[in-house]
Amino acid sequence: MIEKGVMAPSKVERKRSFSIKNNRQPEFATVHRVKIEDVNQIYEVACSVGTAIKDPYKGFLIDDYLSDPEYYKNMFAKAAEELDHFYVAKREGRILGFLMAYPKDKLLEIDPTWLDEIVWDPDFDYGEKTKNFVLVGKTAIRSSLTGKGIGSLLYTRLIRDVKAKGINDLFGETVINPVPNFASLAFRIKQNYKLAGIRYGNYKGRKVTDLIYHRHI
Numbered sequence: 001m002i003e004k005g006v007m008a009p010s011k012v013e014r015k016r017s018f019s020i021k022n023n024r025q026p027e028f029a030t031v032h033r034v035k036i037e038d039v040n041q042i043y044e045v046a047c048s049v050g051t052a053i054k055d056p057y058k059g060f061l062i063d064d065y066l067s068d069p070e071y072y073k074n075m076f077a078k079a080a081e082e083l084d085h086f087y088v089a090k091r092e093g094r095i096l097g098f099l100m101a102y103p104k105d106k107l108l109e110i111d112p113t114w115l116d117e118i119v120w121d122p123d124f125d126y127g128e129k130t131k132n133f134v135l136v137g138k139t140a141i142r143s144s145l146t147g148k149g150i151g152s153l154l155y156t157r158l159i160r161d162v163k164a165k166g167i168n169d170l171f172g173e174t175v176i177n178p179v180p181n182f183a184s185l186a187f188r189i190k191q192n193y194k195l196a197g198i199r200y201g202n203y204k205g206r207k208v209t210d211l212i213y214h215r216h217i
């Protein structure tokens, strides 16, 4: 959507951009809908936090992206074509992070048992809250740039667009087994997500347990 240079942001861009925390000189990032030409940089970002080594404190993506570059680049390219809510945060043409989210129908097309595998919190009104929702699938910020507000910026854009479609329920998953993602858990709390359930799933032949978080937007 917005593609102008970030060194001299326009009035509109200034409204949408933000000052990245912890930097002495204010720098600006802008959020855009993904484009197919972003795939290589998205893959780079994914590799920076998705390797064979999972650090619970820094956070991680569950896949090892270095293991099969072609497969993962194709996966991102397909998602870029198919998903409405796949965004990148950019500064001076460099992708700093990305977020991809699935509307309910797309999610259930890819993973038909997703809802059935969740053990819901008895107090969570899942019947009502799963009528129409968006699941945030992957969020990743370059490993050297986490904790600077970029993830939050991506969420601000996602929420604006999802609400504009009349959808008010957002879900997110955080892995707690085989390795807990503490960075993600902290981020969920900061983002005002509430625990809604737990999912004992199977990912590429491995048992993976996720906490399922819900946020009313």
Ligand SMILES: CC(C)(COP(=O)(O)OP(=O)(O)OC[C@H]1O[C@@H](n2cnc3c(N)ncnc32)[C@H](O)[C@@H]1OP(=O)(O)O)[C@@H](O)C(=O)NCCC(=O)NCCS
Binding pocket: 049, 057, 058, 059, 060, 061, 138, 139, 140, 141, 142, 145, 146, 147, 148, 149, 150, 151, 152, 153, 173, 174, 181, 182, 183, 184, 186, 187, 188, 190
């Ligand atoms: C989780 C992630 C997407 C958050 O994006 P971000 O740009 O780092 O987050 P923001 O700067 O917008 O928000 C910072 C908040 O996230 C949480 N957080 C981010 N990194 C953290 C870390 N290493 N340890 C603990 N909390 C962390 C904290 O709540 C932090 O709030 P604080 O600064 O007040 O302590 C990002 O850290 C990341 O890509 N991590 C690696 C991949 C990953 O774990 N993805 C799963 C995403 S759910």
